[in-house]
Amino acid sequence: MIALLRRDLVLAVRAGGGFGLGLAFFLILVALVAFGVGPGGALLARIAPGILWVGALLACLLSLDRIFALDREDGSLELLATAPLPMEGIVSVKALAHWITTGLPLVVAAPLLGLMLSLPGPGYPWLFLSLLIGTPALSVIGTFGAALTVGLKRGGLLLSLIVLPLYVPVLIFGAEVARRGAEGQALQTPLLLLAGITCGTLALLPFASAAVLRVNLR
């Protein structure tokens, strides 16, 4: 499994791997919002947590269809399925690789981009923390969507339609943590709910993803 993780990371960094694609998209999206809304500091500061969360979510979505589609095309997915790795382990490693190459850079970059949206000072640690807790759930849910659509040609749009509604709870509580943090309010409840969603998806969805992948490989 370590070998699979290392291979996925190497492939992401090499030519055509798409590493940094999500990050660049995130940067451009946030810049566009900043230009579009204009230099009204108070308005930007109010919408900053929500914009940063929506941006992170869309950037995450961008690279989901590569998770299994590339392996399916060149046949390695079938060979992995016959390898001595449990399918649940394969999908978990795939989700982890997706998070490391997409989610983690977003988490690190978000506070910098918060500066661009004049996010209030107390909001930065909470924005960072909410993304750190929430983005693993985005990757795991996205892996489930990718497993569902792996057999389809150009399944990217369908994948977005399946995955985006499932992202809603993560977005609601993640953005709420960041907003309350920025306004200095109590944020224990949304933070715990966000952590609960992440733990729940991490525990359950790999089994669902493995099951649909087995069916899709038939």
Place this chain on the structure above:
Amino acid sequence: MDMRVTDLSIARGGVPLLEGVSFALVPGQALILRGPNGSGKTTLLRTLAGLQPALAGTLTFDSESVAYGAHADGLKAQMTVAENLTFWAAVHGGADIAPALAAFDLQALRDRLAGALSAGQKRRLGLARLMVTGRALWLLDEPTVSLDAGSVALFAAAVRRHLAGGGMAVIATHIDLGLPEAAVLDLGPLKAALPQADDFDGAFL
């Protein structure tokens, strides 16, 4: 470890293809599958590899002992020959890749990107992958596609070494591999009767 397949029925996309497939292999034996296009060779191999369920029949071997060689080789174009092979070796428990490189004459190409290989070289790399899996039962689907005569001989030698080491192989192929000792199973007579076509879709039109 013997391999015994009894009265196996298989289907592709809901259409029954073969029924009553029975054969047995003991270590050191190979079986060649023959049959016209669409007769179910690939589906039979996928069923044996555990990638899809059989309609009926019994298989008496461990699916963990199978190394499947499909039409696609499962190579990553952005990784070198050695990296590709090392990855599959690591997944299967870390065998040494040097014998596999030597067996398919790939040493000179070991640092070449797999994307820069010719079709025949890719195929040789895909076949070398079988050796690093360390699995006893090779299931091969048209292994000689795009191989030249010399490479086919390398392949036949690798299969013979695998059999001599107590391995087994089931190979779907159209050409003569130079393995006269292998048993041959013709899938033509085992074709399943087509089911009555029901006009399910037509009812909606």
